[in-house]
Amino acid sequence: MQQDFSPMSFLPTSGLSISTPADLRREIVGIGTRVPVLDGTERPYVFLDNAASTPALRPVMRCIEDFLPWYSGVHRGTGFKSLLATEVFDAAHDVVGAFVGANPNSNSVIFLKNTTECINKVANRAGLKPDDLVITTMMEHHSNDLPWRKQCRVIHLGVVEEGRPDLQQLRRLLDEYKGRVKMVAITGASNISGICAPIHDIARWTHEAGGLLFVDAAQLAPHRRVDMLPDDDPGHLDFVALSAHKMYAPFGTGALIGPKRFFENGQPDTVGGGVVEVVSLDHVEWNHPPHKEEAGSPNVLGGVALAAAIGVLSTVGMDAIAAHETALLTYAYTKLKRISGLTFYGPTGHCEDKVGVIPFNIEGKHHALVAAVLGIEGGIGVRNGCFCAHPFVKHLLGVTPDEDRRFTHEVLTGDKSHMPGMVRASLGCYSNESDIDALAAMLERIVRGEVKGTYRQDRASGAFHAEGYNPDFSRYFPYTLHSPAGMRRHSEAS
Numbered sequence: 001m002q003q004d005f006s007p008m009s010f011l012p013t014s015g016l017s018i019s020t021p022a023d024l025r026r027e028i029v030g031i032g033t034r035v036p037v038l039d040g041t042e043r044p045y046v047f048l049d050n051a052a053s054t055p056a057l058r059p060v061m062r063c064i065e066d067f068l069p070w071y072s073g074v075h076r077g078t079g080f081k082s083l084l085a086t087e088v089f090d091a092a093h094d095v096v097g098a099f100v101g102a103n104p105n106s107n108s109v110i111f112l113k114n115t116t117e118c119i120n121k122v123a124n125r126a127g128l129k130p131d132d133l134v135i136t137t138m139m140e141h142h143s144n145d146l147p148w149r150k151q152c153r154v155i156h157l158g159v160v161e162e163g164r165p166d167l168q169q170l171r172r173l174l175d176e177y178k179g180r181v182k183m184v185a186i187t188g189a190s191n192i193s194g195i196c197a198p199i200h201d202i203a204r205w206t207h208e209a210g211g212l213l214f215v216d217a218a219q220l221a222p223h224r225r226v227d228m229l230p231d232d233d234p235g236h237l238d239f240v241a242l243s244a245h246k247m248y249a250p251f252g253t254g255a256l257i258g259p260k261r262f263f264e265n266g267q268p269d270t271v272g273g274g275v276v277e278v279v280s281l282d283h284v285e286w287n288h289p290p291h292k293e294e295a296g297s298p299n300v301l302g303g304v305a306l307a308a309a310i311g312v313l314s315t316v317g318m319d320a321i322a323a324h325e326t327a328l329l330t331y332a333y334t335k336l337k338r339i340s341g342l343t344f345y346g347p348t349g350h351c352e353d354k355v356g357v358i359p360f361n362i363e364g365k366h367h368a369l370v371a372a373v374l375g376i377e378g379g380i381g382v383r384n385g386c387f388c389a390h391p392f393v394k395h396l397l398g399v400t401p402d403e404d405r406r407f408t409h410e411v412l413t414g415d416k417s418h419m420p421g422m423v424r425a426s427l428g429c430y431s432n433e434s435d436i437d438a439l440a441a442m443l444e445r446i447v448r449g450e451v452k453g454t455y456r457q458d459r460a461s462g463a464f465h466a467e468g469y470n471p472d473f474s475r476y477f478p479y480t481l482h483s484p485a486g487m488r489r490h491s492e493a494s
């Protein structure tokens with residue numbers, strides 16, 4: 001019989017004292033790791049690329065270590081370890097469902113590889129025909145745009161001031177296409193501007209128009225409480241997808257939560273072992289969801305790690321995490337706005353309805369150069385470019401259609417040196433003022449022209465490299481670098 005697991009079931013039973021966001025910092029694996037910088041010294045790494053992937057939490061590692069002696073294939077094994085692992089893996093599904101407020105009787109939690117795979121599954125499984133309509137927005141990550149484009153007609157909702165989704169246009173579109181719109185697919189929080197969409201209002205309007213709402217929660221779930229609301233609530237979220245690697249559990253799992261009956265209908269998009277009840281040479285009976293949608297041997301460790309991370313986040317509380325982040329964002333903008341020559345994109349004043357993403361540029365400096373100097377001279381990890389949301393970034397930068405065509409042509413001829421873009425610093429639940437101070441200090445240096453290195457741009461990738469910066473990676477992580485390919489890469493670099 002299934003036991004009743006709460007998120008805390010996945011936390012170590014002793015030695016854990018986490019109650020505030022500040023406590024989370026010392027629970028981050030690799031916090032303060034020293035990395036080499038251009039002048040030959042080492043500095044504690046300042047990690048401000050959490051929107052891409054977060055570091056792991058220690059209690060997640062401990063949970064995995066404690067689980068590994070019991071690790072076994074799940075669902076069809078008869079040995080004790082397999083029975084235990086099955087129980088734990090199934091409970092991890094329940095933990096994720098509870099985390100987003102899903103009704104376990106009517107919703108399935110499906111473990112896949114990441115948010116991208118989750119969105120592709122819904123798009124593949126929705127039975128969309130080429131003439132069907134999905135409304136998404138121009139601020140989406142490509143993962144919440146291209147899977148829909150592959151299936152049917154897509155309208156991209158525009159954005160208004162500060163890059164917010166144009167809700168008036170949405171209401172007009174839903175009115176116009178009432179009864180014909182199959183899905184509205186929107187990000188819960190933008191990976192560029194950080195803006196949180198009013199997803200429950202959007203759900204209500206979408207339902208009134210006869211459609212379903214898909215929420216890409218890749219950026220929302222690590223930062224805010226997600227509540228799907230009861231199924232019969234007009235503001236109910238029909239589908240939610242998230243990625244564990246953005247939630248301190250980087251073990252290759254994503255979760256898709258959606259109506260059981262949606263997945264009970266039709267054939268799974270990926271087929272093979274595990275998805276069936278019974279197969280004969282001319283007949284297949286599909287298993288029930290989630291098994292029907294998790295083809296092949298599942299990523300058991302990934303699911304357990306995600307549940308453990310949810311346990312930690314729930315211990316602190318998502319509302320406390322959100323409040324910490326809002327205060328830190330306010331601190332960051334107050335500090336960064338004092339530096340002359342910085343242009344910010346998206347909201348910078350009131351940070352309650354945006355997650356911890358800070359996109360910016362420095363006047364007259366290539367975004368890739370700024371990102372390179374931050375890393376190579378400051379030991380600060382950020383990201384630059386278009387962040388898999390090319391249309392939105394180009395819109396925020398005011399790139400004209402002619403310029404866009406020129407950049408596209410250049411890229412196709414192997415030159416990314418002029419690709420437009422931004423620098424993005426992004427916060428995690430464990431980030432603090434010292435991270436922002438380090439970023440601000442380096443940006444001030446860059447603005448003052450106090451860059452020490454000589455940087456050259458690689459036209460093919462658009463990235464900048466500093467002369468003389470050839471760190472010996474094998475000193476820091478010896479494993480793969482002893483392979484012939486690793487040694488060759490290393491000798492080429494030095």
Ligand SMILES: Cc1ncc(COP(=O)(O)O)c(C=O)c1O
Nearest residue numbers: 114115116141143191218219243
């Ligand atoms: C808003 C948003 N959606 C989807 C994704 C895709 O997530 P994943 O790469 O985990 O599939 C990302 C990744 O950065 C994202 O920021």
